[in-house]
Amino acid sequence: MFSMLKTLWLVFKHAFHKRVTIQYPEEKAYLAPRYRGRIVLTRDPDGGERCVACYLCAVVCPVDCIALDSAEDRHGRRYPSTFRINFSRCIYCGFCEEACPTYAIQLVPDVEMAEYNRQDMVYEKEHLLINGQGKYHGYNYYKVAGLAIGGKAKGEAENETPPVDPKSLF
């Protein structure tokens, strides 16, 4: 009985405590700098698309919300001709970002994505592709990969020596 009265009094005293509510649209909660929010497709330092349409993100996505089609440009570089993310399904787990071999797909700390129409939650490539490099500056997949591609021969990548012809030993 006494403990009940004490409870009542303690709860009553809470009327004078500081509120924990954050009045959202006017006040904003603190978001960690690496908070996982809206997904973007980034470009490399030269302005080319990073994504090589490898489908790894689409495969790893636990809710299957990424859909893309691959294409090849005249240098033989693969790129996604369409890239679609359904944000009404995405759970912002960040697996796609971890799976991506080229740092193309990245989650940025933007959470204000509410829409009145559900179909507006489906983002196409033009909505996803940004003009910057996102979190990883100066990274260019083709510059570090030992792959011969249009405009870059074998051995011309960074930290790579020209290939040795083993037959020259003979």
Add this chain to the structure above:
Amino acid sequence: MNPTIQTLLLIQGVLVGLLTLAGLLVWVERRLLALWQDRLGPNRCGPGGILIFVADGIKMFTKEDWIPPGSDKPVFVMAPAIIVVTALIAFTIIPLAPGVSILDLNIGILFFLALSSMGIYSTVLGGWASNNKYSLLGGLRMSAQMFSYEVFMGLSLMGVVILSGSLNLHDIVKAQSGMWFVVPQFLGFLIFLFAGLAETHRLPFDMPEAESELIAGYHTEYSSMKFGMFFVGEYVGVTLISAIIVTLFFGGWQGPLLPPVVWFFLKTMCFILFFILLRAAIPRPRFDQLLAWGWKFVLPVALLNLIATGAIALARGN
């Protein structure tokens, strides 16, 4: 003015006042619970969020009104009406000011007890008619709870009746001009408070609802305005119990300076706020604890209180 018209106007006033109050209480309760839980509560719609009850009302009215297949249809439809109607009728006997009440019954307390027990049928029948095991459990709990708490609800009021020598609420208020009955009848007041809480099935006595165990208890299957009726009924019930407590134990409309109606309203509001504080602070007990506590502790105390009051009144010779 013609007394009939006067009564009609009074009925109109009380009805509109009560239903508005019930609506406002939705907002008051949510804001106050928020206040005691370090939150803000609804504060967007209208000044301080007060229009939330209008928004709630529109929401309720526009929802699908669904009657579950296999339910007992007439009973299902009637159940929510019972609680509102009985609570509203019980209000007719409350003295709002000296000589002002819709009905001046000389058996006022009995009338109130009868109607408040009638209100329970709403819950029991609603639970029974829903054709849902959770509803049925809720209804069963309500009947068991009512059975055990109704007993000493009446007993706790008998002390007041002995002291004032009347069952008429007007006379009881007048008898408190020297001293509020809460002083000589403190035990009676406490017991009535418990019984009243159980009667309105508010937390911590909201066993029939018990969201964490029974989904929503007896009104699991109710939607739209039928659910709204249960809600309004609950708030009118809380107002009624508060008004009765004020009338019987806290001098009713009596008070200095301010007009009697204002005093009555203020005191009633205090108790409504106290009910909300109880909800914010005290967890729900286990059902068997609730019943055991009622039968093994409160009932004997209520009897002792009655015997002691009777003995003292007899010794004093009045």
